[in-house]
Structure formats: C-alpha cells, structure tokens
Amino acid sequence: QKEVEQDPGPLSVPEGAIVSLNCTYSNSAFQYFMWYRQYSRKGPELLMYTYSSGNKEDGRFTAQVDKSSKYISLFIRDSQPSDSATYLCAMRRTSGTYKYIFGTGTRLKVLA
Amino acid sequence: DAGVTQSPTHLIKTRGQHVTLRCSPISGHKSVSWYQQVLGQGPQFIFQYYEKEERGRGNFPDRFSARQFPNYSSELNVNALLLGDSALYLCASSRQGEDTIYFGEGSWLTVV
Numbered sequence: 001q002k003e004v005e006q007d008p009g010p011l012s013v014p015e016g017a018i019v020s021l022n023c024t025y026s027n028s029a030f031q032y033f034m035w036y037r038q039y040s041r042k043g044p045e046l047l048m049y050t051y052s053s054g055n056k057e058d059g060r061f062t063a064q065v066d067k068s069s070k071y072i073s074l075f076i077r078d079s080q081p082s083d084s085a086t087y088l089c090a091m092r093r094t095s096g097t098y099k100y101i102f103g104t105g106t107r108l109k110v111l112a
Numbered sequence: 113d114a115g116v117t118q119s120p121t122h123l124i125k126t127r128g129q130h131v132t133l134r135c136s137p138i139s140g141h142k143s144v145s146w147y148q149q150v151l152g153q154g155p156q157f158i159f160q161y162y163e164k165e166e167r168g169r170g171n172f173p174d175r176f177s178a179r180q181f182p183n184y185s186s187e188l189n190v191n192a193l194l195l196g197d198s199a200l201y202l203c204a205s206s207r208q209g210e211d212t213i214y215f216g217e218g219s220w221l222t223v224v
Contacts, residue, residue: 102154
C-alpha cells in the first residue's frame, strides 16, 4: 500500500464548476500538507500549504485537512480552462525526515 | 526575483554514461532537495542538502550522488545510467531545512 493515494483521473468538468481533488494517506505522523499544480512538462508550482488539521482559503482555492480520517482535499471554485493541469498532493512528518511524499497526481481538464 | 533555476533543461544520454545536473536555489534559500519524477507518477525524493551537508537520502542506489556548494547551488550526479533513469529531475529549494519547498522547471533526462 502506498503511503499517499491519489486518483489519477482524468477529471473533466465544465468551466465555472467547483472541483474537488482528494488524497488519502496512511501515516498518522504526517503533519504538513501541500498542494502543487503542474502544467505539462513544467515543474510543480506550490498552491496551498497547511499545517495539521483545518481549512485554509486563498482566492478560489480551499485546502482541507481531516487528520482523523487521514484525508485531505483541495477545492477550486469557479474553475477556468487555465486550471487544466495535474494536481499533486504532498505531505511530510514534523521532524526526523526532510522528504515530502507525493501522490501520483490527478489530471484535471476544465472544458470551456 | 529569480526562482529555482536548473540546467540543462533537456539531455539525451546513452546507457552506461554519466550525467551531471545543476541547480541554483532561490536567493536566500539555503536548502536544496532533488526529486525524480517518472512519467505519470509523483516526484520521488532523492536527496536533501542544507548548509552543504546531506540531511536526507531517499531509496535510490549509490549511482546517485549530490553535493551542495558554498553559494548553496547544487549538483546531482548519476553514474552508469540505465534506461529506467529516464525521468524529469526536479530541484527544489527552501529557506531552511524543513520549510515549504519551491520547484524549478526540471531537467528532462532521456537514456537510450
């Protein structure tokens, strides 16, 4: 079993829809959670960063962490064709290691 | 301000050859990490360096090595290349060893 599971998609939605992207994880020691956006053949771009549980909002993006369920989500409101990309979740423990564990990424297509 | 810069952007090598990839971190960042991303997968941690010392190593063979220079730039070296080493190699930098990491655009390595 992988430490971080993410549905690879592709996920196709119409422009303006609310998008929900999710990851589950198995290691209860994970405390830092991130979402990256990666356009084709480009490096990942940091979107959201959350420590421990709770919600965080930044513009059209909302990140949620539910540590009791070992489940994190990224919501995109009013989705645009320019949001079409692969979305990667990443997480790490508080200490003892400096490595981030990534999901496989979910491909999102927003249709105009 | 310039982001993380990597060179070369693309390269083709033959099996058995050696490759050196280079990375310059964001100004003021002292930590550099290297990740390998195979097509269709999330990035996998290879190394982290902070203040010129290795702080973490992923599950990669000894053919992979890295170093960090006094100006905080870094090199990733891979010896005796295999076809399976074909991937996008990503460099990421952060202010300190455990902060949020920011990626460069990567170096595409093809081994033939």
